[in-house]
Amino acid sequence: MIVxxxxxxxxxxxxxxxxxxxxxxxxxxxxxxxxxxxxxRERWALAPASRVITRDEAQRRRADLIPLGGGAEETDxxxxxxVIGRFAVAVGVAHRRTVRTAALxxxxxxxxxxxxxxxxxxLLRDPLLGYLGVVGDCGFWHLPWSEVYxxxxxxxxxxxxxxxxxxxxxxxxxxxxxxANISVCVRHGCPVLTA
Amino acid sequence: xxxxxxxxxxRMDPEPPDWVNFQQRQQLYPMWSYDxxxxxxxxxxxxxxxxxxxxxxxxxxxxxxxxxxPGRRRAFAPPGRFPTPCVIDVxxxxxxxxxxxxxxxxxxxxxxxxxxxxxxxxxxxxLGVGCLGVVYRDVPITSVPVVSGRGRVVKxxxxxxxxxxxxxxEDWLNSLRRTRRQGLRKQATSLDxxxxxxxxxxxxxxxxxxxxLAQLLKRHNENYxxxxxxxxxxxxxxLEAFLRRPEVRTITYRDRNSRLLAxxxxxxxxxxxxxxWWAKLDLDQGGRPHLYFDALMRHVGYVISQGRRExxxxxxxxxxxxxxxxxxxxxCSVAVPRCAAK
Numbered sequence: 337m338i339v340x341x342x343x344x345x346x347x348x349x350x351x352x353x354x355x356x357x358x359x360x361x362x363x364x365x366x367x368x369x370x371x372x373x374x375x376x377r378e379r380w381a382l383a384p385a386s387r388v389i390t391r392d393e394a395q396r397r398r399a400d401l402i403p404l405g406g407g408a409e410e411t412d413x414x415x416x417x418x419v420i421g422r423f424a425v426a427v428g429v430a431h432r433r434t435v436r437t438a439a440l441x442x443x444x445x446x447x448x449x450x451x452x453x454x455x456x457x458x459l460l461r462d463p464l465l466g467y468l469g470v471v472g473d474c475g476f477w478h479l480p481w482s483e484v485y486x487x488x489x490x491x492x493x494x495x496x497x498x499x500x501x502x503x504x505x506x507x508x509x510x511x512x513x514x515x516a517n518i519s520v521c522v523r524h525g526c527p528v529l530t531a
Numbered sequence: 532x533x534x535x536x537x538x539x540x541x542r543m544d545p546e547p548p549d550w551v552n553f554q555q556r557q558q559l560y561p562m563w564s565y566d567x568x569x570x571x572x573x574x575x576x577x578x579x580x581x582x583x584x585x586x587x588x589x590x591x592x593x594x595x596x597x598x599x600x601p602g603r604r605r606a607f608a609p610p611g612r613f614p615t616p617c618v619i620d621v622x623x624x625x626x627x628x629x630x631x632x633x634x635x636x637x638x639x640x641x642x643x644x645x646x647x648x649x650x651x652x653x654x655x656x657x658l659g660v661g662c663l664g665v666v667y668r669d670v671p672i673t674s675v676p677v678v679s680g681r682g683r684v685v686k687x688x689x690x691x692x693x694x695x696x697x698x699x700x701e702d703w704l705n706s707l708r709r710t711r712r713q714g715l716r717k718q719a720t721s722l723d724x725x726x727x728x729x730x731x732x733x734x735x736x737x738x739x740x741x742x743x744l745a746q747l748l749k750r751h752n753e754n755y756x757x758x759x760x761x762x763x764x765x766x767x768x769x770l771e772a773f774l775r776r777p778e779v780r781t782i783t784y785r786d787r788n789s790r791l792l793a794x795x796x797x798x799x800x801x802x803x804x805x806x807x808w809w810a811k812l813d814l815d816q817g818g819r820p821h822l823y824f825d826a827l828m829r830h831v832g833y834v835i836s837q838g839r840r841e842x843x844x845x846x847x848x849x850x851x852x853x854x855x856x857x858x859x860x861x862x863c864s865v866a867v868p869r870c871a872a873k
Contacts, residue, residue: 371606374574378768381542381573381610396742399749400767404576405605 353481353526361498362485366506373504375400388494388507391464398503407502411466444468444510460529465495465505469529476521476528486510486518486529493518493529534646536653537583541569543611547583553590557633558801561776562625567769568595571624574766576604578613579623580658582650584634592634592643594650595623596665598658599761615661619654620761622668625773625807627845628691628862630670643677651872665867669846672861682871686864692844692857693803700832703856711854715828718821728792728819729785732829736774736781743791744783744810745770751810755847765808779807780833782826784819792819795826797833804834805843823848827855 369376375397380387394401398409444462460469460477468484469477479486485496487507492514494507510516521528537547546565554563561567572579577599584592600614608614623631634643655662667678669691679685697703704712722728733739745767752764774781778799784792796807809826812818827844834842844852849859 371609374764374766377607378570378574378766382570382768397767399746400742403605404607405603 353520355520355527358481358485358527362487362496365485365496365498365504369403369504369506372403372405373401374404376504376506388489388491388509390509391462391511394464394503394505394508401503401505403502403504409503411464411500411503462510465497465508466500468495468510472521472524472528474521474523474528476530478521478524479518479527479529481527486527488516488518490514492516532587534649535585535588536650537585538653538657539581539583540611540613541565541572541579541581547590549590550583553593557635559633560626560629560798560800560805561773561778562623563593563595563633564776567772567776570766570769570772571597574768575624575763576600576607576614577620577761577763578608580613580619580654582654584646584650586646591638592632592646594621594632594647596621596631596654597624597761598662601663601761604763613658615659616663617658617661618663618761619658619665620668621665622762624762624765624769626669628669628693628805628843628860630667630674632667640674640677643674647677648873651867655869655872662869664869665872667865667867670863670865672863675863675865678865678867680871682868684866684868686866688862688864689846689849690859690861691846692849692852693860694831694842694844694852694855694857696831696835696840696842698835700828700835703831703835704828706856708854714821715824718825719828722822722825727787729787729789730825730829731783731785732780733783734780735777736771736779739771739774739781739783740791741767741771741774744774744794747791747794747812748808748810754813770808773807780830782829784822784826786817790817792817793822793826795823795830797830799834799837800839802839803841803843804830804837804839806830806845809847823851824855 370380379389402409444460444465454471454475456471456473458471459467461467467480469479472478483497483499485498486493489507491509492512493510493516495505495510496507497505515531517530518527519530520526539547550565568579568581575597577597580596580598582594582596583590584594596619598613598617598619600617621631632647634646638646651665654665670678675685697706704715707715722730745765748770749764773779774796780797780799781794783794786792791812793811795809798805798807806827809823811822814820831842844857846862853859
């Protein structure tokens, strides 16, 4: 599994997946968010027990997800997914790159759905968080780990966008019943979402 | 009598045991509640420094200040630390037209002066050489001698609007100019009859949409912000906690689609109730004109019904408030450079 080298460099990650570096990148973003983003400042300082947020809450508090230094309030549909494996996929108008695989896009609600199509190249997309995964030839949802961090919490899978500066999205819960998990794909050696 | 100054960072320090008693005895506004100070401190780029002044071990006064760093703000202060370099700004969020210090009633001007000097020395020493000085905001003319002195800059600023209220709303209306009186009555009638506007006055802030109110307030304040205003926007957490206080009353105006058009808060204080935040949607974004007058009239009606005889309305729109029976109480700001704080 290969990721876009430029994206990996921006996230200060190696080209090959490294779990400790992935966690460090998340901690860096979380630390910076607490330091600069009003929403996380008040949430984590005043109610440290409820660290994760729902997508509805993120939508409602969108204005407070902008760092003090300024930034966009709306997410652009930027290429948050550039997992390139056997099924080369590059998404995003900003980079004007061709999607080489005719990708089927499914909503984030469906990633834990056993009936959801899992044909290789299928993309997982959330209106707020952007592109979150692609089905590899192994049949698992692969995370674009240089851009998306995911962790399992008591309330489900929480996702953090590692490179999006504004609006800052940290520990946003994915829909689902909480049964999903994060593991490492034995074939590709990178993080995957399992239902 | 020995003077001791306790400097607290409400983010990290626990509430002192004698604080609630002092707060109740002095009938302080809700902004002085330790919980609100803590929320304000965490959610502002300028953390709060609370100075408690004790004489022979007894709490006799308090000073609330925020410490801000000059220049553009890109980050909040680290937990447990204050920004460097910084200015001690003796000003409390939501406190317009009143100084942010309070003393026991038996402390005279000379005593207050001595105690505030002690606070200045302690605070400057606590924050170190990176602290550039102290600024006192919204100081009434009568209190200027408490903080003025050699090397200190006193500058008159916009005053605070205060009205002496009669015993009934009708009397208050009759005391106004005829055109203003007729306009207020007509508008109240038309708003009550307007099916497109919903006016609510929920008790204890129940059902208020904190993020929507905070967003409206932020946009409204941006239109009127003074240059180099170091104040942080009011955070959602603070606003929600403030509106939940039992002594705070909020009037909201919504359209039929539940879109917030305006809101106005009132602090129902036993001696001098005070109008708090006011914010409205701009007319070009679908807002409605003259809602301020309606909100003010409703709050005046409530204050009179509670038997209060005075209302403070803050520092803005003094010419408009003059037509509503409010008189200006002159205020000053006093800047104390580090070298003058002795």
